[in-house]
Amino acid sequence: MSSVERATTKVAGWYVRQPCTCFMGCLFVMIALSGLSAALGYMNLMTREDTWMILDGEMTQHFRAFRAARDSVREEYDTTTNEAKDTESERLFFFYKTDVEGTGTLFTPDRLLSICELEKTMMVNNSLVKAVATADSVLSLFYGTAADPAMQSVPAARTISSYDWSCQKLSQSEVDNVVNIMHTDLASKGPASLYARFVDPHFRNTSQTAYSRTFAEFEVVPKQHEKTMNPAFEHLGLSYGFLRSAFQGDEDRFVQSGDIRVRVTYTGINEIQKMALPDFGLSFISVVLVFGISWLHMKSSFMALAAMIMMILTLPIAALFYQGVFRIEYFEFLHILVVYLVLGIGADDVYVFKDTFCHVKKAEFPFAKPGRLTEEQEIRVLALTFQRAGTAIFNTSFTTALAFASCSVSKAMPMRTCGWYAATCIVTLYVLTLVYYPSAVILWHRRLQSKRCCCPSLGERPMAIVPEGATKEKKVDDEVPEESGDLVEKFFERFYIPVMSKQFGGVRIYALFLMLLLLGVAIQGIAFAMQLTPPRSEEVWFPGNHMLLSIQDFMADNYYTPSFDNYAIVTIFFGIAGLDKTGIQVYDPGAFTGTAIYDNSFDLTSSEAQTALLDICGKVQNITCDLQGCDNSGYDKKTFLMQTTERTDACFLKDFQTWLNGPLPTGTNFTTQLKTFRDTANVGDYYGDVLRKEVNFKEDIGFINGELKYVAIKFRSVMKKRLPFSIGTEVRDMLREWTNGQRGQLPGSLQSMKFHGNGEFQRYDMGEELINGLFSGIAIAMPISFLVLLSSTQNVVVAIYAVLTVGSIVLCVLGFCKSAMDWDLGIGEAIAGVIVIGYSVDYVVHLAHMYCEAKHFGHQTRDERAKFAIRNMGSTIFAGALTTMLAGATMFICFFYFFIKMALLICVTIMYSFLYSLVFFMAVLWLAGPEYSFGYLCLPKWCTGDSHKEHEVSIVNKDIQETNAEEVVNKAKEDRWHENGEISEQELDEGTRSIQVP
Structure with a gap:
């Protein structure tokens, strides 16, 4: 007996000998951990500023560096900055x-x-x-x-x-x-x-x-807004x-x-925060639906209830590790999506564990009369279940968790933390499935299996009895009915397997047709996925009748000139070299801006520098822009500067010159008089409504400790606020090109020339990062998926087929976003890209693992192995897919359009995952799957698990011997059906099954 067998047998003994104690103990610990998580305030939705900013982005650093310098100035002149405001x-x-x-x-x-x-x-x-x-x-x-x-x-x-x-x-x-x-x-x-x-x-x-x-x-x-x-x-x-x-x-x-x-x-009113909680409450409907599907699939309300308790408590337990142990102090409405992931993946885990237990029991102890097993037999079955279900669940959990953990490469903190929380939940589900759920399975087997009434007695069922002369090799006679599978199993056995394995002239024509059909779908998915572009319009978050929706477009279309407040202020500043990010909190980046790094060579006291700056002020008025993002259609000259009867550009040096009513001084006299102007000049004397609120001489002329550190000029542009990514980046790039061209003509003291758009341009740093993060995540997750598949199957050919299938699923979903919905590659699609990888690997890993596992049960040909995989995992995958789709479908009635989009993407992902795993992947295996030892890695016996082969072969021999008995069973069942017109419920649940052990 290997070390793995000894360990699983020992653990199984604990659960079998003390199932109630183990069940109640695990339940108590889970509830206690969940209560601790709630008491510590974990999973509370947080509202923080600037959480989506990309601190490494160029425009983000420009904006924050200027804000940091401005805050330093405010500390000197505004003594009320740190005082609590009464309004x-x-x-x-x-x-x-x-x-x-x-x-x-x-x-x-x-x-x-x-x-x-x-x-x-x-x-x-x-x-x-x-x-x-x-x-x-x-x-x-x-x-x-x-x-x-x-x-x-x-x-x-x-x-x-x-x-x-x-x-x-x-x-x-x-x-x-x-x-x-x-x-x-x-x-x-x-x-x-x-x-x-x-x-x-x-x-x-x-x-x-x-x-x-x-x-x-x-x-x-305050607090009454x-x-x-x-x-x-x-x-x-x-x-x-x-x-x-x-x-x-x-x-x-x-x-x-x-x-x-x-x-x-x-x-x-923070509309997102206010309406997120009702949407979160809809997860209760998902819980009810998942409970119903679990009840139907597992034929036990107790098993379904135990599974739902485990899934629900997974969320706060995972939060305890996520926030308490790992110290990730961020949880927002995006993390709500993890609820639906937990329901789908958790259901799949328990289905695999329960179905494996039943399959092992049928193969190991095929008794003539149904009943519960002895303790020794239960230990044997549970130990084998740990070994086989544990491996299958580990493969999918590990791959899915790593797919979400690949968000670590994202510079968008909410995306990164959401991936971490999802990965933590998946790992928690895996642990609880193997720690908590086995005791529930044993209790169900001993006391509740086959009891169909609403309130069954909790007494132990009678022991299964082997008729005299019956052996493990001869398990049935013509009086013992085979268990009748449910509709899904009948579909796979009577329709799916015959169709996929049907040959004409030595070619499995149906499998070939289905493979080519889905290959064509994958090719069109690739074609449309390549057409995805950054958002061409503003991201939609609210329902179609919401007043905040498309407000910028509404104003542009229905007013002769929309309010100037809806157009961005562009600031060009000098004297700030960069941003020192030391002290910025990772999970609350809005709490501290950072520290400005000043340009030591900055100097405005020379006439050369003053002339150059005045020249920049003049050139700002003549920047032309004919891009889509520049709303200047009514202008004679397509300027980037807004044209009104009031001033729309603010050049402090011009105002200083007007204030002096003479030439600009140089040297220390310039600094002295400029500071006097800064402290005494009234903005209202120089600017009207268009710029009055935006200009502040004290902040635009940055004196810190009596030394001029930076200066800024501003202008009201014709770029509307919150332009979509693809339009706004064109304007940003145009202005960047203009700035770089002007910098080359400036003296050395003004080489620190930079610009920002009061936060408008920094949003595009986030858009670029979402796109880069999506493809980086895919680039990381796909190789990891291949390695996990290779480790699971130990077959290079199957691993390659599987990873190509996963890639096809991802591309088909992204292609659907473009072909069917005409969506762009926005926040929702970027998040969906990560979710797609996590979901798409699940079913493929199950089937790939089962196909290769068939080798150890004596199945050598691709036809035998493919049938083995379908018979063991087909119904489980169907139930898991249905559960996940229904859980995600509840988001269709959510308030936020974002969640509605996620519901559609989850359902489409599951649909493609189901089709490509059961149709495309299995068709490829039926047509060109590796046979015998082809494609397997040459590994030592202790690594491949061949030490178990002797036992497995014994099961194979038993399965072979069962083949003849199967005909007898079918004949007996058919005769009894014609005679009596029915088969007992007990026979339906407890009879001998032909499905092999997973």
Whole structure:
């Protein structure tokens, strides 16, 4: 007896002799560990800033380096930086529309009155709003008052800061007067008009607008930012419900309010965090479905319940190791997906273990009369189950865990940690399946097997009795029925195997046809997968009627000039060499920005450097851009700089020159006077609404400890915020090329010239990393899968077939994303790519392992080995695939479109995995699978496990002897069926099976 056999026999003895103690002990430990995990606050969803940033990305480092330098400046001049604020700033947009079709005009007395009644709920009748910092409201044009009475006749000069919000109904002539002034100004100035952001593109020709909008920035009570919107929600008839957001409107994403339609956006509610918990709650439906399938497959509610308890407790137990032991302090809504992985993979593990136990029992002790085994027999069966099921489950668990662990190469921290948590859960499932589930199997076998009533007695079943003269070699007579398999097993035995093994002229024509058919599908999958591109549009997270969906496109399409706040500020800075990342927390990168590394050669005191910087300020105005991401279609010259009647570029050196009203000084005098300008100048004297909030002389002219460390110039671009990856990267690359070209013309003191887009460009670092991480993960996971397959099968040919099958599955799923759904390679697809590898290897590994295992049972030809694999693993794979698909399908009713996409991808992945493993892979094995010893590695006996061969051959001899008995059994069963019309339930569950041992 080998060391493995001795160890498994010893462990099996513990479970057999004390099954209740082992079961309750394991259950108690699992519950205790889960309780500890919950008590420590693990698995709580976290909301942290900048978690998706790529710290090694060029644009990310530029942005964070500038922020770090700016924070250092703030520490000197802002003594309230570290003090707790008594208010929080939040931003609100109201978008207005006449009707569903967008006809007529909003500028009527009745509709303006409706707008006023709505905005009053936020502006004055809201106890949680402490101040209105900014109110860029369409109402100011009609109800507002100019600060300078002489400018009252100019609607653009009016504000509502002093309005009493009486909301009186205006006369038609008052409204028409304002509309005429707006039309005249916009007709002459075009997009540069200050009225352009309040009207739609048709206003210039018709003097009518179906759309308008209001923007406001509030100072609200801390921790009450969500409740701040309640008055507006009540006015509009909106509210949160189960799987429904208050921001969901009608099909046009508006809701009716009197005689106007309204659309709202508000920054004070974290929509993702608020709606993630209801989606997480849907996993309960998955649990119920998996329980039902498990009950049907294992024919035992007890076994199904024990399995569900194990799967559910796996999540907090794995979190205990993930967060407590490994100290990975991050858990967000992306990790919710792991629930569905655990349900699918956990079900597969228990199916394999239970089915292996039954197969071993049938082969080892084929008694004439059904019943439970003796302790010695149970030990024997359980020990063999440990050896064979343990190996099969280890192969799939190890490969799947490594597929998820390949996320370690990703620089996106949420992707990396989600992969680690998934791998931890899979390993935990493997351990619990072999530690906790065996005792459940023994209890079921002794007390519950074959008992069909809802509340069976828990007494032990009678012992199985061998009739006098019966031996292991002669196990049946014509009175003993063979167990009738379920529908799935009948399908494999009566249809699948005959079709796949059918030969015409020495060729298995059906297997060849199916292989060629799926090979063609794989080729088209490759073709479409190669067409996947980075996102061409903004990533969709919400349902189609959500008000936040495609808000940038909505504003661009329906307003003459969208609000300037929706266009990116680009900052060009000098004096910062890079970013020191020391001290940045890996799992909370937003908590500490890092430390700026300053350029020691930076110097602006020379006339040469000053002239060069002023030259850059001038050239910024002439940057041209004809790319899709530059919204300058109404401009005579396609500039990257926004064109309005106000200044849209901020050059502090020009402002300093104006302040001096003379030439720029040099040397120490320059530094002294520049610091005075920085501390005393008023931004409002130089800039209007377009840039006033973005310019801060104290932060743009970076004096630290009295020394000028950096400077920055800014401008409002025509690049809309949150552009999709493929469009935004073109703009970034254009600006990078321009910057590199200008740097070569600058003096040595200004060579540290860099730029950032206030966080816009750093998002594209993340997009690039997701794409690179996907292919890097595949490049790592595929070779690892091959090595595991080679180790499992010890056959090079089978391992190559298997890994090619896995590759086909991955490419087919990615191709489906393009061919059927026309998706891009976004976050969802990148995550799916990792999930696909994890799922696709599972079934292929099972079949490959069984095919090669058949050699040790005396099966030498490819036909015998293929049948052996299907008979042992076919029904198990079917049940596992069905369970995983149903578990994932519950996400179809989730709130987030991301989860709906994941549901589709999981189902498609399982579909392709099922087809390619049972059809393509098995067809290849039936056609060209290795026979006899072909393709096997030359390894020592102790490594190959041939020490077990003597026992296995004895089973083979038994199986051969059973062949003749099988005919007798079938004949006896057929006769009894014709005579009685039925076979007992006990015979259905306990009769002799022809399926061999896995």
